[in-house]
Amino acid sequence: MDILSAKGITKRYANHLALSNLDLNVPDASIFGLLGPNGAGKTTFLRIINQIIYADEGSVTIEDRKLSQNHIEMIGYLPEERGLYKKMKVGEHLLYFARLKGLKRIEAIKRIKVWFRKFDIPDWLDKKVEDLSKGMQQKVQFIATVLHEPKLIILDEPFSGFDPINANLIKDEILELREKGSTIIFSTHRMESVEELCDHIALINEGVKVLDGPKKEIKNQFRNNTFSVEHLSSISSLPPGFELNSSKNIEDNLLVSEIHITDNSKPNDLLQAIIQQTEIRSFSEMIPSVNDIFIRTVKEQAHG
C-alpha cells in the first residue's frame, strides 16, 4: 500500500516550470530517497506535500485521502533551510513545535525527556539555543521533527552539517523509525546514504521524473553484465561473447580486468573461459552505484 501518492503535479513559477506532471507513489513503511540535481524541483515537491505551497495542477493523497489540514499532525518536516529561535530555551522550543503539531503539553514534555535520554543530552532542557553549536542545533531540529511521532517523515538534506558520528546517530534513528512503521521521504545529494538507507528511489531532473522504483530494481536495470576480475597473469584472449573492456595492474602481478558479456552466456561460462589462462583472486559483477546511476542519467538527459 502507498502512504502517499501524487498524480500529475505541476507547479509553475514566474519564469520556469518547477514540476511538470509528476507522478510519485511512496510505499508505506519505506525509506524513500528523492534525488535530483540542484534546482530539480525536490524542495518544491516536499513543500507541496507539506501544504506550504500549492500545486497548480494535480493532486496528492495521503492514505487515500486528499491532502488537507488534517494531515499536518501526521507529517514531520525537516526543511533544508532550518532555524530555531535563538533566545528560546531548548525545552521550550521543542514544546512549542510539538504543540503546534497538536501534541498535548504533558505528553510533549514526557517525550522530550525520552529523546533527551536517548541522545544523552539530559542537561539541555534549560540551555538557550544560541549557546548550542550548529550540530547540536540540528539534533534539536531532528527531535522537533519526530517528537509528535508522525507517520510520514520528510527530511530535506538531513545530514548536511552533521559530523560523521552524529550523521550515524541520525541514520540509526531513521532506520528505527521505519521499524516502528513510519515512512521516511528524504532528499539528499549524499549518494552513500541513499545506498545505505533507501528502499525506494526516485530521480527527478528539471521538474520531470526520470527514474522511480525500488532501489534493487533500478540497480538491476542499470546492470550491464560487466564483471570485475582480479587475477595474476594477464588474459591474452577471450572466446566470442566476451569483451575485455580494460585491464589494470594494481599491485605486483595482480591485475584487475573489466569483462563485458555480450551474448547470453552465464557468469560461470566466463569463469570457465578465464580460469584456464590465469589464477583468479576475486570475481564479482559490477553493479552500478546509485551515484553512477545518478550521474549517468542526469548527463544523458542533458545531452538528449
Add this chain to the structure above:
Amino acid sequence: MDKIWLILSREYISRVKKKSFLLATFLTPLFFGGLYAVAIYFAVSDSEEKVVKVIDESGLFAGKLEGRNSVVFEFVSDPIDSARKKVEKGNFDGLLYIKDLDVNDPQGINFYSMSTPGIDLIRGVNRSLEAVVRDIKIERMGFTKSALDSLNTDVEITSINLSGEDEKEGNAAIAMAVGTFSGMLIYMFMLIYGSQVMRGVMQEKTSKIVEILVSSVRPFHLMMGKILGIAAVGLTQFVLWIVLTVSIISFVAPMITDGGVEDMAAAQSELAQSPEAQNELLAAIDEVVNNINIPLLVGSFFFYFLAGYLFYAALFAMIGAVVDSEADTQQFMLPIMLPLIASMMFLGVIIKDPSGPIAFWMSIIPFFSPIIMMIRIPFDVPLWELALSMFLMVAGFIGTTWMAGRVYRIGILMHGAKVNYKVIFKWLMMKN
C-alpha cells in the same frame, strides 16, 4: 484558532520576559515619576523664605514693601559697610540698598548677595519695588488707588456649541490637549509596535524558522498570532505605565514633600504659574469632565488604538516578509510612514478647524483616521461621521490584513529575490 493562541502566547511571553521590556516598562514611569517628584521637590524647596535686608536711605519704602515669590524684607538701619559684611558671612540671603531715590527716574538701587541671585528672587524684589513706586506715583497724581482698581474689568467669554442636543460649553484648549495627547499615543503605539512586528517577521524569515512553522500552521495564522501577541505586549506595557506612573506620583511624591496632601496641593499650585491660573485650570478640567463624553472618548481611544495598530501592523508584517535584511526595509517603510507623518503635520490645521473639510476627510480615511479622529473627538464629532470612520477603519484593517496575508505567505519563503513593488503586486495577485 488553537494555533493562533499558541503563537500569540509565545510571542507575548518571550517578549514580556525580555530584560529590555522589563527595563522600559519599569524605568519609564520611574523616569517620569521621578521628573515630577524632582519638580515638586524644587517647587517646595524654593518656597522656603528668602530673607532680604533693606537699607532704605530714601525713606519711601518703609512699611510699604511687600514680599513676593517667598521673599521677606527686613528693614535695618545699619551702615552699608557693616551690613555688607553680614551678607558675606551668610547671615541672610541678600541686601537691598536704596539710596535717595527720584521716583520718576529710579536709579542706583543695588542688591548684594554672595551668589548670583536666582531669577525668581530678583524678579520678586523688582516687582515689590515697582509696586511701591507705582503707588507713590498714583498718589502724587491725585488718583485714589480704589478708583484705579475699579477700572480693571474681568471679561469672560463662554463659547457654546449649538450642534449637540444640549447646548454645551466647550473649552478649546482642554479639548486640544486631550485630542493631541491621545492622537500622539496612538501614533507612538502604531509606530513602535508596528515596527516590532516587522522585525519579528523578518527575523523568522532570515533565521529560517519560518519553513518549519508554516509546515505546522497556515501562514495567515502565523502572521495574526504575531500581530495579536505584540498587541498584547503593547497593551500590557501601556497599562503598566499608567498604573506605575500614577502610583509613583501619588505615593512617592508626598514622601518627598514630607507632609501629606496639603503640601502636595501647595506644591502643585506652586508649579502652576499663579493661583489664578491654577483655579482656571481646575475649572476648565471640571468643565471638560462635565461636557466631553468621557465614555465615548475612552471607548473611541481603545478602538482607534487597536484598529489603527492592526491596520498598520499588517502592513509592517508585509514588509518584514518581503525583505531579506533590515537595510532593505527603508524603501518600503516610506509609503507607510508618509500617512503617519502627514497626520502629525496636519495636527495644527485640524485643531484650528476641527470640523473643516480637511479634518473631515482625514478622519474618514483609515490611513489617517486613528490619529485625526482622536484629535477631533473632544471637539464633538457628529455621530454619523464617527460611525463611518469606524466602519471604514474596520474595513481598512480587514483589507490590509488580507493583502498582507497574501504577500506574506509567498514572501517568507523567498530568499535572495530582488523585490520591488511590481513583484509584491504579482505576489498579491498570485493564486494559491
